[in-house]
Amino acid sequence: MHFTVIQPADAQFATVRGLIVDASDEQPIHGANVALRSEDGQLTGTSSQAGGLYVLSRIMPGTYSITISFVGYISHVDTITVDFAQQLTVNASLEFDEAQMGDVVVESERRETQQRSIAGFVTIRPNDLERVPQPGLSADLVSYLNASPGFQTAGDRGGQIFVRGGTPIQNLFLLDGMRVYQPVHIVGLYSAFPSEIISYSDIYAGGYGARYGGRLAGVIDVTTRNGNKKRPAGSVTVAPFLGAARVEFPLVKDKVSVVASGRESLIRDVAPNLIDESLPFRFGDRFVKMHAFLNQTSHMSVTALKTFDEGDLAGNSQISRNIRWSNEAYGGRFHYLAPTLPVLAQITISISRFDIERLVDQEVVQNSKSSGFEGQFNFAYLLGDSEIHFGIFGHSSRFSYGLTTSTLDDREEFITQGGAFIDGIARMKRLELNPGFRFHSFPSRGQLFMEPRLRMRYRPASMPDYSFSAAWGIFHQQIVALSDDRTVSDVFSAWSPSPQQRPVPRSAHYIAGFGGKPLPWFDFSVEGFMLQAKHLIIPQLGEPLTLSTQFIPVRSDSKGIDFKAVVSRSRYFATSTYSVSRVEYTSATQTFNPPQDRRHQFYFSLGSSFRDFKFAFQWQYGSGLPYTPIRGFINQIEVTERSYDFVDDDGSRAIVYAESFSERQPAFHRMDVTAEKAFRLWQSELTVQLGALNIYNRSNIFDYDYFSLTRINQLPFIPSLGIRLRTL
Known part of the structure; x- marks a missing residue:
């Protein structure tokens, strides 16, 4: 030091x-x-x-x-x-404390910021991600979110995350301040956020402060690590699911560095020989960051990210139903600590793009393209135990989409957003308050909203190891998603501004929690939440998704309770979470449960560490999600000419759907196990991992092809052998 x-x-x-x-x-x-x-x-x-x-x-x-x-x-x-x-x-x-390296008990000393949610908020670091069993030696943020109360996915594939009753489009994903529209890969075990590029992540399952806006549900704000400024370093990983490589090195020693990471899926080529089954998915991501210390109190970085995903969601049915999407994000960030005032300034500029297409037999039938430019100027006035944050922001977005083969890219729209925010942190002996206001303007709609926010935490004097927390706030989002409610699992969504003639969608969050540490090695938290949203826009239920589809306004009510318990001992650790919740949509004519209404979700993991050997397993359960069943089929005849042959032409087969979301899928559950051993080799470490996904080969449903009457399951039992070599 x-x-x-x-x-x-x-x-x-x-x-x-x-x-x-x-x-x-x-x-x-x-x-x-x-x-x-x-x-x-x-x-x-x-x-x-x-x-x-x-x-x-x-x-x-x-x-x-x-x-x-x-x-x-x-x-x-x-x-x-x-x-x-x-x-x-x-x-x-x-400098690292070598006596603590490899000792799991260190994790239990992180107190609330790592183990316990504080009114929906938690900060996590790479070591937290490493705790979640992940076949393939490629720990990922999305696997941690799957194990977190308040977060859910439809299963192993699909690329979507739901937060406390919200939809995927209602979540804000940031990477070094850059928006990433759909960062989860088509195989839902992976995302654009591998642990090897993460410094820390701020995760909000609602109730976030005034710095964030433009979304109705959750925020995942990832800050990436910088490259090594002392010496070159890197890693290489090979496993059945994917191969990965990372390299970092100083451009100017102690001042300027570069880190680059790339991952490419291998499962499409490996699966036929490994499990005698086709898994037609390809995905990957590329990341690069340059960071420089400019002087004693300022530094800057430039970051770039690209992701790609494609796959056949129809599995082995006769008609292929492919989906593919890609993300691009480029940005720069500058930090400056004023020489004469306790003011920290942060400037972020970025551009982002997201393209998604749905194909039938290799023909594009629906597409959506979204892009945006954003600038933020944030300032923090640091006053010891108290802080004042304020800033201004501006964002412009372009959307184009087509919902039938003849209307690809037919609809094009632009929106702009801007405004300012101010919030503060007042830390007293037992109480911490974080009030704030966000002034969010939608110039393209001619509307300005004032969004009050409040977060708080209280530690009773008689119980210093326990705390009460609460959060409340108002949020607005001008962007909506257009999707087809008639499929069991619809991955395609077209991003679009909300209709001009309707109010901007709005939500209110209410969160209250209690947590503590009754024993040095045991930590728990309990949180109740309620998310109420109105002016949401969804396509008319039961109708095909086209540009002429009518939209209906709905109100959303989501409420539930999340539980989490963590045990951290010197040689083993365990995590258990349970969520019970209910989501209801109400329109002018009916009340129904949308496809993200998962009533019960349970997760349990157990891990053990002894010297250079680690063992871990996890089991997760989710009750069935609502879907729209069918009543049967009819032959549909479309008469286009007066001389139409009614005798010999049978028409085309069409589905007759039952009431929307009137039935539920079977429950989802899966168990994974990993065992790994690390070997020290001079200035590097070789890790070998044996593992298995879905160890008892549960047939979890993902989708159902009504025309071919084919059930499409999620990932089957997949054994794994992973090898990673990295420098120390």
């Missing part, structure tokens, strides 16, 4: 500021604790912000003991002296 001290002069009080990084590779450390204790015992402190920067303001002259610490690193205590009107810069490079 080393400290660098620079002493300019300014202002009436002293200020201590600086940058905290990992000594091994110069990675900024977010969330490190900085404590300043005076000679008479008075204590003040803060945590490092995004990019590892921190500020302690309004410090009286004197001599102080400064402690900078973060879990898994060696804490350091030093003595500093500050004078009147002094600006003191203390940069710290923290």
Whole structure:
């Protein structure tokens, strides 16, 4: 560890500021604790912000003991002296604590920010992702979300995530501030967010603060890691599902670095020989980031991401029903800590694009293209135990789509959004308040909304290891998804602005929770939630999806309770979650349960670690989702000419559907198991993993082809042998 001290002069009080990084590779450390204790015992402190920067303001002259610490690193205590009107810069490079490396008990010391949800919010790091059993040695954020209360998918495939009764399009996915429209791959075990590129992720299952907007349900905000600024490093992974490679190196030692990652699916080529079954899916992602320290208190980064997915959702039926989509995102971010004020500035500029197509027998029958440009200027005024955040934002989007073969790209629309936000964090002895307001304008609609937000946490004096939390807020979203309710599992959705003649969709979140640590190795949380949305727009139930389809307004009511318990011991750990919820849509004529209404969801995982050997298994269960059944078939005759032959022409076969969402699919459940051993080889580590997905070969339904009367199941039993080589 080393400290660098620079002493300019300014202002009436002293200020201590600086940058905290990992000594091994110069990675900024977010969330490190900085404590300043005076000679008479008075204590003040803060945590490092995004990019590892921190500020302690309004410090009286004197001599102080400064402690900078973060879990898994060696804490350091030093003595500093500050004078009147002094600006003191203390940069710290923290070194790993080798005594803690590989010891699972360290994870239990992360307290609430890792293990326990705080009013729908949790911060997770790569080590948390590594805990979730994942055949193939490629830990991924989406696997963690599948194991988290409040989040659900339709199963192993489809590329969609639902948050507390919302739809996939109602979630905001960010990667270094860039929007990613549909980041989950067609095989739902993977996403555009592998653990090897993640520094930390802020996850909100609702009730998020004023900084975020334009979505009605959840937020997944991923900050990526920087490349190694000390030496070249990398990894290579090969497994039945995919192959992956990562490389990182310094361009200018200690100042500028590059990290690049690429993954490519292998399951389409491997499956016929491995399980004697076709799995016609191809997916992958490419990521690159350049990061540079410009000086002691500023740094910048440039990031690029590309993903691709394609597959035949009809399985082995005679008619292929392919789906394919791709994401692109490019952006830059600049962090600046003002030299004379406790102000941290962040500027983000990005462009994003998303294309999706549905094909029948290789012919495109529906398509949707979405793109956008966004700029944000955020500022944080850091006042020790309190903070004030404010910023401005602007976003422009273009949408084009076609819902029949003859109307591809036929509809094109533009929308713009902009506004400002302000929120604050007031930390008192037992109470923490986070009020905020977001002023969100939709100029293309001529409307401006004020969205109040409030988050809070209270720790009773008699129960310091327990806390109560709550969140509330108002949210608006101008974008809707057009999809066909008649299929069991419809992956295709066309993104579109809400109709001009209708109000902008609006939601309100209510969350209340309680959690604690009754034992040093046991942590639990309980949260109740309610998400109410109105002015939602869906296509007329029971009708085919075309440009002439009529839309109906609905109101959504989602409510439920989430439970989570975590056990962390020195050699083993266990996680269990359970969610019970109900989602109802109400239109002018009926009330029904939409396809995301999963009443019960349960997850359990158990892992053990001993030296370089790890074993883990997980079991997940989800009750059946609503779908629209059929009554039968008819031969449909379309008369286009007066001389039509009614005698010899039987017409075309058509489906007669029953009431929308009137039945439920069978329950989904699956068990996975992994065992891995690590071998140290000079300056690298070789890991070998044996595993199996769906170990008891449960036939979970994904879709049903009504014309061929073919059931399409999710992933079957798949054994796995994964090998990973990475530098240390």
